[in-house]
Amino acid sequence: MGRIYLDHAATSPLRPEAKAAMEEGFAIWANPSSPHAEGRKAKAALEDARERCKRALGWDGELIFTSGASESARLAYDAGKQASEYVSAVEHDCLINLARNYGDMTLSVGQDGSVQYAQLEAGNPLSIENTSDYYLQPALIAVQHVNSETGTLQDHQRLSQLIASRGGILLADCAQSAGKIALPPSDMAIVSAHKFGGPIGVGALLVRDFALLTPYGGHERGYRRGTENLPDIMGMAAALEAGDWATTAEQRAAFRARLGERILRIGEQVDYIIPLTHPTMSAQALLIRLDAMGFAVSAGSACSSGTLKKSRVLHAFGVDDATAARTIRVSLGWSTTPEELDAFVAAWESLH
Numbered sequence: 001m002g003r004i005y006l007d008h009a010a011t012s013p014l015r016p017e018a019k020a021a022m023e024e025g026f027a028i029w030a031n032p033s034s035p036h037a038e039g040r041k042a043k044a045a046l047e048d049a050r051e052r053c054k055r056a057l058g059w060d061g062e063l064i065f066t067s068g069a070s071e072s073a074r075l076a077y078d079a080g081k082q083a084s085e086y087v088s089a090v091e092h093d094c095l096i097n098l099a100r101n102y103g104d105m106t107l108s109v110g111q112d113g114s115v116q117y118a119q120l121e122a123g124n125p126l127s128i129e130n131t132s133d134y135y136l137q138p139a140l141i142a143v144q145h146v147n148s149e150t151g152t153l154q155d156h157q158r159l160s161q162l163i164a165s166r167g168g169i170l171l172a173d174c175a176q177s178a179g180k181i182a183l184p185p186s187d188m189a190i191v192s193a194h195k196f197g198g199p200i201g202v203g204a205l206l207v208r209d210f211a212l213l214t215p216y217g218g219h220e221r222g223y224r225r226g227t228e229n230l231p232d233i234m235g236m237a238a239a240l241e242a243g244d245w246a247t248t249a250e251q252r253a254a255f256r257a258r259l260g261e262r263i264l265r266i267g268e269q270v271d272y273i274i275p276l277t278h279p280t281m282s283a284q285a286l287l288i289r290l291d292a293m294g295f296a297v298s299a300g301s302a303c304s305s306g307t308l309k310k311s312r313v314l315h316a317f318g319v320d321d322a323t324a325a326r327t328i329r330v331s332l333g334w335s336t337t338p339e340e341l342d343a344f345v346a347a348w349e350s351l352h
Contacts, residue, residue: 008333015197021238025231056240069192072205083137089316113267146176151273156184198239202232
């Protein structure tokens with residue numbers, strides 16, 4: 001069968017529909033902010049892609065195009081009007097690094113995978129009065145929708161209700177869910193195109209209301225600097241609209257069932273990110289063996305999988321050191337076929 005790619009949580013291959021849309025975009029080479037006919041044509045294509053992305057995502061708020069998830073996170077933090085920031089202990093590094101006072105404002109998670117709500121339920125409301133300007137400044141609470149290493153889902157329905165009742169703002173990192181499952185309720189959401197078959201280097205920050213952010217000039221209605229990457233944006237819209245996967249939900253469920261007790265189970269999990277623990281072999285040995293057998297998998301987030309350090313995420317979920325050291329991640333995507341899943345199960349069962 002040739003090599004089999006099972007690292008879609010890191011990046012998915014470009015969908016043919018996205019490539020075709022990008023080629024169309026390359027022919028519209030003008031700056032969308034220019035007032036002449038060429039610029040207006042590019043602007044029309046940009047706004048069409050914006051509405052298509054919102055429609056495909058089921059989002060009725062605002063959408064700001066960015067260069068990807070990391071820039072979207074930074075935009076939410078830097079342009080947001082929040083007075084303080086909470087972040088869950090299992091967030092992606094880009095969010096952990098942005099949070100001020102990380103540690104004091106960290107939301108722990110239980111072994112069931114859920115964010116512990118005590119810090120949000122107790123104490124002061126999640127907003128403070130700005131006595132100089134006489135308005136309430138909210139706290140920004142960043143909680144991922146789907147964990148990139150374990151596939152664990154957070155309960156954003158409960159989170160959004162709790163945070164809204166206490167005057168806070170919920171930022172959902174949807175890099176691992178957008179384009180795959182329905183977006184959760186949130187005030188802002190992070191989207192990354194290359195996780196669902198769009199091009200690398202484009203994403204979006206979804207915003208319920210522009211009033212949550214402070215504009216500072218430039219493009220994207222004044223909320224981002226830098227000329228919009230129209231070809232990639234058009235590719236992102238086409239990838240979201242394509243949608244279909246080569247496997248069905250039933251086939252993915254059967255795949256998980258065949259892997260059985262080797263799946264590291266942490267709370268409710270999606271069916272396309274699967275942490276697997278081997279009884280004896282280390283993660284590094286597993287990666288080497290599987291790579292030699294023609295399988296591309298990883299040992300956690302692509303930002304840290306090349307290191308030998310214990311996963312910060314698995315540690316936060318309460319996974320013991322020995323188990324964490326023997327855990328790899330298998331992640332499926334739009335192009336994964338049933339035959340590839342069968343081949344992986346056979347290869348996994350052969351590892352001793």
